[in-house]
Amino acid sequence: MLTYTFRRLLISIPTLLFIAFVIFMLLELAPGDPMANMPLTIPPEVKEKMRLALGLGEPWWIRFPLWLKQFFIVEPQYWFDSAFGTNFADGAQRIISFQSRSPVFDTIAQRMPQTLWVVGMSYVVGVLIALPIGIISAYRQYSVFDQVGTFVSMIGFSVPPFFSGVLLIVIFSVTLGWLPSIYDTTHVVNDWASFKVQLMQMVMPVMVLALQTTAQVSRYMRASMLDNLGQDYVRTARAKGMKESVVVMRHVLRNSMIPVITVIALGIPAIFGGAIITEQIFKVNGLGQLLIIALQGNDIPMVMTLTFLFAILIVMFNLIADVLYGVFDPRIRYD
Amino acid sequence: MTNRAPHADADNLLVAGDPTAPVEAVKARNQWLDVWDQFRTHKGAVASLVFLIAIILFTLAGPLVWRLDPAALDIRNKDLRPIINALWGAEKVAWAHPFGTDNLGRDLMAQIMQGGRISLAVGAAAMILAILIGTFVGVIAGYFNRLDGLLMRLTDLFLALPLLPLLLVMMLLFRDPLRSAFGPEQGIFILIVAGIGITSWMHTARIVRGDVLALKEREYVLAARSIGTPSRRIITRHLLPNVLSPIMVSATLGLATAIITESALSFLGLGFPPDFPTWGKILADSVPRMTAFPERVVLPGLAISLTVLAVNYIGDGLRDALDPRIRGL
Numbered sequence: 001m002l003t004y005t006f007r008r009l010l011i012s013i014p015t016l017l018f019i020a021f022v023i024f025m026l027l028e029l030a031p032g033d034p035m036a037n038m039p040l041t042i043p044p045e046v047k048e049k050m051r052l053a054l055g056l057g058e059p060w061w062i063r064f065p066l067w068l069k070q071f072f073i074v075e076p077q078y079w080f081d082s083a084f085g086t087n088f089a090d091g092a093q094r095i096i097s098f099q100s101r102s103p104v105f106d107t108i109a110q111r112m113p114q115t116l117w118v119v120g121m122s123y124v125v126g127v128l129i130a131l132p133i134g135i136i137s138a139y140r141q142y143s144v145f146d147q148v149g150t151f152v153s154m155i156g157f158s159v160p161p162f163f164s165g166v167l168l169i170v171i172f173s174v175t176l177g178w179l180p181s182i183y184d185t186t187h188v189v190n191d192w193a194s195f196k197v198q199l200m201q202m203v204m205p206v207m208v209l210a211l212q213t214t215a216q217v218s219r220y221m222r223a224s225m226l227d228n229l230g231q232d233y234v235r236t237a238r239a240k241g242m243k244e245s246v247v248v249m250r251h252v253l254r255n256s257m258i259p260v261i262t263v264i265a266l267g268i269p270a271i272f273g274g275a276i277i278t279e280q281i282f283k284v285n286g287l288g289q290l291l292i293i294a295l296q297g298n299d300i301p302m303v304m305t306l307t308f309l310f311a312i313l314i315v316m317f318n319l320i321a322d323v324l325y326g327v328f329d330p331r332i333r334y335d
Numbered sequence: 336m337t338n339r340a341p342h343a344d345a346d347n348l349l350v351a352g353d354p355t356a357p358v359e360a361v362k363a364r365n366q367w368l369d370v371w372d373q374f375r376t377h378k379g380a381v382a383s384l385v386f387l388i389a390i391i392l393f394t395l396a397g398p399l400v401w402r403l404d405p406a407a408l409d410i411r412n413k414d415l416r417p418i419i420n421a422l423w424g425a426e427k428v429a430w431a432h433p434f435g436t437d438n439l440g441r442d443l444m445a446q447i448m449q450g451g452r453i454s455l456a457v458g459a460a461a462m463i464l465a466i467l468i469g470t471f472v473g474v475i476a477g478y479f480n481r482l483d484g485l486l487m488r489l490t491d492l493f494l495a496l497p498l499l500p501l502l503l504v505m506m507l508l509f510r511d512p513l514r515s516a517f518g519p520e521q522g523i524f525i526l527i528v529a530g531i532g533i534t535s536w537m538h539t540a541r542i543v544r545g546d547v548l549a550l551k552e553r554e555y556v557l558a559a560r561s562i563g564t565p566s567r568r569i570i571t572r573h574l575l576p577n578v579l580s581p582i583m584v585s586a587t588l589g590l591a592t593a594i595i596t597e598s599a600l601s602f603l604g605l606g607f608p609p610d611f612p613t614w615g616k617i618l619a620d621s622v623p624r625m626t627a628f629p630e631r632v633v634l635p636g637l638a639i640s641l642t643v644l645a646v647n648y649i650g651d652g653l654r655d656a657l658d659p660r661i662r663g664l
Binding site: 015155157158160162167170277281295296303310313 | 492591622648
């Protein structure tokens with residue numbers, strides 16, 4: 001198991017390097033110009049100097065390794081320095097955003113908590129709703145509950161977040177006036193009243209994202225439970241006179257959770273992508289919104305770093321899912 | 336061709352084992368007729384098919400009947416509400432604009448027809464592109480052992496890419512050159528279709544590869560090879576028809592995702608140019624004023640959601656209908 005994990009980690013390094021190269025070349029080949037928004041009155045020679053100042057003077061085979069060095073060596077050094085008060089970085093050049101002229105990772109660190117709160121919470125809520133739905137739908141297959149569950153998850157698959165989010169705003173903010181339509185990230189929770197406000201503003205974005213998670217996870221949970229409910233060991237357990245709750249909740253559920261856990265792990269990076277739209281609707285200034293703003297401003301270092309971070313998430317959670325599969329299912333041997 | 340109802344056929348099958356039953360000459364049945372009979376038993380799928388055809392007719396034939404130009408400005412009749420609002424209040428409504436008009440007086444019904452045309456065309460074209468790439472990669476990887484490792488690593492790499500961010504990057508960066516090369520609408524159409532197609536072929540490739548790997552070891556493929564059938568002919572005559580069912584199922588699912596992705600791009604402002612309506616674009620443009628005019632958000636949103644829901648249900652029914660283990664039960 002350990003050697004497998006180690007081998008997979010080693011394989012993921014060239015994968016990530018290749019992805020970084022693809023993203024870099026895509027941005028490089030693209031004709032977008034970060035100086036396009038500058039006033040036309042700037043003389044060409046000054047413009048040329050500004051280009052050099054942005055680090056655009058060198059050819060790509062110098063800038064790409066440089067970016068890699070900044071991402072994998074310099075930035076961790078800065079992080080280590082700020083965490084432990086050391087001085088490994090020694091003033092080395094960090095990845096600087098074209099727009100704000102501040103280090104990219106500082107901005108990302110500011111935006112991270114909002115995204116993690118909304119996205120993370122929605123994922124937890126979605127999974128918590130999905131598991132019981134999946135269990136009951138499988139246990140009472142073809143019942144009314146199951147039919148409704150199937151229909152709701154179909155809706156979850158089909159209604160895009162930019163419609164479900166807007167629909168919720170129309171219903172709960174505009175018509176009923178119960179919930180705020182904008183997520184206020186400057187809000188500080190320090191007592192019960194402010195906690196309630198925080199809760200109110202989180203309900204809609206969380207539910208929009210959770211609907212999609214629920215749709216997916218509950219389907220997998222149902223299919224997995226159905227697979228296991230028909231197995232011989234279930235009949236044996238019942239024949240031994242075990243209580244139905246023990247049979248379902250201990251024997252069947254535990255075995256059914258194995259594939260579902262990997263699905264849950266695999267879905268985590270995908271939800272960051274889905275959050276781009278949801279953050280846009282509810283005006284959460286998280287990572288997704290940061291990416292959109294950076295794209296519109298031709299902020300290449302920011303776009304590059306953010307996209308690559310998403311790629312790291314995907315590769316890592318793929319690995320985690322595979323490892324978890326081996327940990328939970330003794331039948332699977334990777335070695 | 337038989338015109339009998341499917342359950343009548345099922346009855347015949349049931350009594351077929353009974354030796355006293357009169358032997359009825361069973362006419363040769365087309366395979367697709369069987370599939371259709373099975374498909375018809377899935378009520379949701381049939382209703383969805385009817386709905387999808389209706390939507391397609393609405394967007395294709397609608398403009399022939401409803402001859403308003405979706406881009407025509409009619410500033411005197413701006414901000415009309417849909418006709419149904421007249422039921423609960425004296426608001427600005429007009430029979431000339433049953434869905435109402437927007438802030439520039441453009442007719443919403445004509446816009447939704449035009450937008451649906453674009454959305455469905457983009458979805459279909461992107462789906463076809465993704466299916467073509469996926470089938471090609473899958474068949475090649477499954478049939479030629481030497482290329483298998485390489486192509487599947489490529490597929491894994493594509494699966495590890497953050498697709499929506501990359502799609503956004505592609506849209507933003509290649510919009511202007513394509514626009515100047517092919518004109519504003521054509522250029523964006525090509526870009527969106529290519530973008531969605533290139534980023535969504537991987538699942539098809541995996542499914543097709545798995546099936547081809549199993550199929551090529553079958554006796555009939557061996558027999559074909561033993562009489563000297565070239566690889567190209569084996570693939571087109573023997574393998575492709577047998578992987579058609581998973582391809583069709585993943586095509587319907589691909590159509591659903593492609594429609595959603597296109598709308599999402601339009602919603603984020605990275606789709607078609609402003610005066611060029613698609614469902615996602617109409618929805619996105621209406622969001623700032625949705626407090627006063629919620630119908631402009633709800634109508635295109637419903638159109639997207641119901642279409643995608645219908646396509647998903649059709650995919651569900653198709654999966655059941657194409658599975659020979661379920662068919663005939």
